[in-house]
Amino acid sequence: MTRRNFASRAAGPLLLGVPTLFLLALFVVPLASMVVLSFWRTENYHIVQDWNVGNYVTLATGGAYVTFLIRSLVMATVVSVVSVAVAWPVSYAIILYGGRYRLLFTLAFAVPFLTGEVLRVIALQGLLGPLGLINGVLMALGAAPLRFIMYTNVASAIGLVYLYLPIVVTVIYLSLLNFDARLIDAAKIFGASPLRAFFEVTWPLNLFGTLIGFALCFIPCLSATLAPRFLGGPNGTLYGMAMAQQFGESGTWALGAAMGVVLFLTSILAVLAIGMRVNLRRTGFTGFGRG
Amino acid sequence: MKPHGFNPAGNRLSATQAPRGPGGGVNRRQMLKTLAAGTAMAVAAPYIRPASAAASSLRALMWEGYLLPEVIAAFEEKHKVTFAPTFFDGNSEAYNKLRVGGTKDFDLVQADGFWPSLYFREKLIRTVDYAKIPSTQELFPVFKPDQYKLLTDDATGVQFGVPFCWGSYGITYNTAQMPAEKAASIECLFDPAFGGKLSTSARFEENIALTGILVATRMGTKDKPRPDGKSFNPYVLTDEELDGVEKLLIEQKKLLLTRYQDNATLAQLLESGAVVAAPEFAQVYRQLLNKQAKGEIDTTFAHTLVPKEGGLGWVDTWLVSSGVADGAKFDVCQSFIDTMTSKETMKKIAMASGCSTTIDIRSLSTPEEQKLYLMDRTGELASMYMFDQPSSTEKWERVWSRMQAA
Numbered sequence: 001m002t003r004r005n006f007a008s009r010a011a012g013p014l015l016l017g018v019p020t021l022f023l024l025a026l027f028v029v030p031l032a033s034m035v036v037l038s039f040w041r042t043e044n045y046h047i048v049q050d051w052n053v054g055n056y057v058t059l060a061t062g063g064a065y066v067t068f069l070i071r072s073l074v075m076a077t078v079v080s081v082v083s084v085a086v087a088w089p090v091s092y093a094i095i096l097y098g099g100r101y102r103l104l105f106t107l108a109f110a111v112p113f114l115t116g117e118v119l120r121v122i123a124l125q126g127l128l129g130p131l132g133l134i135n136g137v138l139m140a141l142g143a144a145p146l147r148f149i150m151y152t153n154v155a156s157a158i159g160l161v162y163l164y165l166p167i168v169v170t171v172i173y174l175s176l177l178n179f180d181a182r183l184i185d186a187a188k189i190f191g192a193s194p195l196r197a198f199f200e201v202t203w204p205l206n207l208f209g210t211l212i213g214f215a216l217c218f219i220p221c222l223s224a225t226l227a228p229r230f231l232g233g234p235n236g237t238l239y240g241m242a243m244a245q246q247f248g249e250s251g252t253w254a255l256g257a258a259m260g261v262v263l264f265l266t267s268i269l270a271v272l273a274i275g276m277r278v279n280l281r282r283t284g285f286t287g288f289g290r291g
Numbered sequence: 292m293k294p295h296g297f298n299p300a301g302n303r304l305s306a307t308q309a310p311r312g313p314g315g316g317v318n319r320r321q322m323l324k325t326l327a328a329g330t331a332m333a334v335a336a337p338y339i340r341p342a343s344a345a346a347s348s349l350r351a352l353m354w355e356g357y358l359l360p361e362v363i364a365a366f367e368e369k370h371k372v373t374f375a376p377t378f379f380d381g382n383s384e385a386y387n388k389l390r391v392g393g394t395k396d397f398d399l400v401q402a403d404g405f406w407p408s409l410y411f412r413e414k415l416i417r418t419v420d421y422a423k424i425p426s427t428q429e430l431f432p433v434f435k436p437d438q439y440k441l442l443t444d445d446a447t448g449v450q451f452g453v454p455f456c457w458g459s460y461g462i463t464y465n466t467a468q469m470p471a472e473k474a475a476s477i478e479c480l481f482d483p484a485f486g487g488k489l490s491t492s493a494r495f496e497e498n499i500a501l502t503g504i505l506v507a508t509r510m511g512t513k514d515k516p517r518p519d520g521k522s523f524n525p526y527v528l529t530d531e532e533l534d535g536v537e538k539l540l541i542e543q544k545k546l547l548l549t550r551y552q553d554n555a556t557l558a559q560l561l562e563s564g565a566v567v568a569a570p571e572f573a574q575v576y577r578q579l580l581n582k583q584a585k586g587e588i589d590t591t592f593a594h595t596l597v598p599k600e601g602g603l604g605w606v607d608t609w610l611v612s613s614g615v616a617d618g619a620k621f622d623v624c625q626s627f628i629d630t631m632t633s634k635e636t637m638k639k640i641a642m643a644s645g646c647s648t649t650i651d652i653r654s655l656s657t658p659e660e661q662k663l664y665l666m667d668r669t670g671e672l673a674s675m676y677m678f679d680q681p682s683s684t685e686k687w688e689r690v691w692s693r694m695q696a697a
Contacts, residue, residue: 044684045386062689064696125556130548130565147487150565151549229493234547237695249383249495250688 031264038258045251055258065242065259069266072239075153076221079160080168083217084210086161087168095176106173109166121159121226128155128231151233159227164220168213175209211274219267239263348373349623351399352385354607356644357456359636366630370623381494382406382678389415394614398624403605404678405526407442407452416610418449423625426632426650427453431669434606434649441677442608452608453628454649456640459675460497460603462595463576468567477505477598479568481539486546490560490569493550495691496681499536500525500603501570502543504676506535508600525603526679533690540694554578562588572605574645577663584659596665597674604675606649 038055041048059065094105112120127133128149135145148154183205187197203210223240232238243263246256355378363374379385382402386409389400394415402410410416421427421436434454436443442452464474468488473479480489480501491498503525507513512532513523521527528536548566551557558575560566562582569575576594583591596602609628615621630636637648638655647665661667681687 042685044680045383045390058689062692064689064692067696068692129556129559131559131563230552233549234544242692242695245495245691246688249381250684250691251383251387252685252688255685255688 034257034260037254038261040254042252042254047253055255056262058255059258059262065239068237068239068242069262071153071237072222072224073266075157075160075224075238076218079157079164079221080214080218082157082161083165083168084172084214086165087172087213088210090169091172091176094173102173102177106170109169112162113166117163117226120163121230124155124159124162125230128158151231151236153228153232153236155231155233156224156228156236156238159231160221160224163227164217167216171213171216172206172209175206175212179206207278211278215271215274218270222267222270223263347371348375349399349627350375350377350397351401351627352377352379352388352393352397353399353401354378356646357401357607357631357640359639359643362630362636362639366627370626372623374627381496383496383680383684386410386415386680389612394612396614397612398615398620399627400610400612401455401607402452402610403607405441405680406678407608407610409680410610411444411451414613416451417613417615418444418447418451419453419611419625419628421450421453423622424453424629424632426629426634429632429634429650430454431649431651431666433669433672439606441606452610453632455607455609455632456644456646457606457649457669457672458572458574458604458647459596459671460501460570460605461573462568462570462598463561463573463579463592464568464595465561465564466591466593468564471593474568474593474595475599477501477508477600480570481505481543481546483546485567487548488565488567489543489546490548490551490557490566491543492557492569492571493552495687496526497570497603497678498540499528499533499681499687499690500676500679502536502539503528503532504598504601504603506532506539510535513601523676524679525601525676527682530686533686537690537694540690541697544694544697561592562590564590572646573665577645580663596668597671602675603678604672605678606672607646 037047039051039053041050041052041054090109091106094102098105125132129135130145130150134149139145149158179202183201184197187201188194192200223243224238225240225244228236228238228241232241239259240263243256243259246252246259349372351374353376355376358376366372367374377388377397379388382404385400385402386406389397389410390413393400400410400416407416427435432438434457436450439454442450442454444451462474462477462479464479469479469485473482479485480491504513507523507525507528510532512529517523517527518529519527548560549556551560551569554571554575557566557569557571558578561569561575561579573594573596576592579588579590579592582588597604609631611621611624611628615624631640632650634650634652634655637650638652640646641648641652641660641664647669649669651666653661653666656664656666665671
């Protein structure tokens with residue numbers, strides 16, 4: 001066997017093997033540990049290796065945890081829908097009018113990522129809070145402050161949209177970048193109005209990119225901790241925040257692990273639910289190859 | 292050759308050291324081997340450092356607010372050690388870290404209230420020698436071992452910690468918005484008259500414990516014999532009391548603007564008038580008074596140190612991890628504690644963190660500072676319930692979660 005043949009044969013397993021090992025070590029093993037821990041219990045900061053399903057029973061019957069999960073599902077859905085609704089016209093405008101600065105415009109959306117997430121959320125807390133820019137200006141003008149943006153779920157939602165909108169914009173922009181705009185011209189030539197051309201050509205052929213953007217916003221929102229903690233107020237506890245509490249001050253790690261497993265399964269189910277309703281071949285997905 | 296030294300540049304070979312090929316040049320295989328060995332050395336270096344090198348670092352698990360860079364730098368210079376702090380927020384977080392092998396990762400630890408005795412019982416910390424920490428001579432009487440028993444082992448009478456700063460979880464309030472007689476009771480934090488203008492911290496233990504004092508007072512169980520035969524401790528509540536706490540916390544929720552996450556947020560909320568009263572460690576109160584003294588704000592704030600039903604108190608302490616054996620490292624640990632509890636450092640810490648000190652720094656303080664930092668009120672500590680570990684974190688967690696979901 002020549003050295004070149006060996007290299008070409010080794011390249012595949014090597015290229016796939018390294019990330020596989022990486023995922024096994026840093027994702028599968030911790031996840032398996034989490035599953036095991038979820039079947040143990042804690043007692044005053046001590047892990048008791050006593051196999052039981054008590055944590056799952058607590059989650060199912062405790063009421064509070066179901067409430068947190070429902071709140072998070074609703075929050076993640078609302079935030080993802082709003083993000084997609086905002087990101088679409090923004091991405092479309094960049095494609096249509098961005099000219100040679102299109103990439104620059106898209107990258108500009110990533111500028112906030114140059115700072116930490118904590119900083120961004122705290123900055124937003126300052127903006128939306130009682131002394132923040134919005135309410136400060138309103139009060140200086142003699143108007144009443146907007147209480148619904150001060151430590152409420154609305155404030156959390158604003159924070160989450162702010163955090164994840166750049167991702168959604170980037171994904172939809174990339175989808176539109178690969179879209180053949182001549183198809184719109186073809187639709188118009190055959191008599192379609194711009195609106196009809198959009199809904200029957202542009203939207204469906206970029207649906208896959210849109211769904212990826214939706215999922216990349218929806219899943220982290222489900223486990224969001226910082227935004228509800230700093231912006232959400234007394235009624236703003238979401239599932240991720242409650243889960244973080246188990247690993248923090250309360251030290252109820254086993255219950256937290258069970259919450260993590262439930263969150264993981266919920267995320268997978270959500271992605272499957274979205275994926276099963278979509279015909280990938282008709283949504284601009286190009287991952288099937290030429291065959 | 293240094294027997295224990297590791298050359299920091301060991302993963303790099305100079306031109307004169309590099310192995311050469313048959314023709315005097317470096318062949319590719321040799322170069323690759325050298326690079327691989329160098330890389331392996333670099334990766335392994337942190338793990339193969341000799342034990343003697345470990346004495347050159349001092350690792351502390353501590354509250355961030357007590358870190359004074361200039362004091363640390365001077366200590367590092369004097370003792371030729373590197374100080375490596377890791378910060379935590381609450382006792383339970385530090386306890387978790389210590390329990391999962393932290394005694395090997397940390398030399399110095401901070402904790403408050405009853406936590407040091409729990410650490411000692413669980414062999415997470417070791418005893419200290421007050422004779423090697425001369426600054427302990429300057430402790431206020433109430434914090435000396437004969438009066439403050441929480442850092443002394445009952446069985447042997449030896450000390451396992453040094454008191455550092457102290458305070459309460461009292462109520463800071465806006466005097467123009469809340470009368471002093473209202474603020475003298477925990478009831479003010481549950482009074483619908485102040486709905487939307489109250490705030491509490493996000494710490495579940497202290498919220499439940501403080502509410503527990505009020506519930507036990509209302510139920511009349513605070514001064515009656517307790518199931519455990521001991522005196523009332525708000526961290527050891529009966530199921531009936533916990534039910535009462537849950538109901539009260541749910542009622543309180545609609546009265547709160549928010550649960551503050553940090554002192555800066557609370558200071559802003561109080562300053563703006565958005566919040567009129569909140570329980571806190573008096574640090575924000577002192578910041579606000581300082582601002583008022585400088586003419587930066589007009590509002591007057593006051594602080595209820597111990598509400599009439601009883602209040603929560605804390606004494607932050609310095610402890611030495613059980614991972615530290617007798618010897619040079621232990622000596623450095625005690626020297627560090629001595630430096631941190633010296634009068635001069637304590638004065639700086641009081642000014643920087645806004646905490647009262649356990650060391651008597653009255654000789655270095657103005658009458659205003661003595662008043663502000665409660666230097667003549669250390670005796671009130673005896674009437675406070677010390678921060679403690681909840682009797683059942685699982686039960687307390689359920690109470691807190693149900694309240695959050697309600």
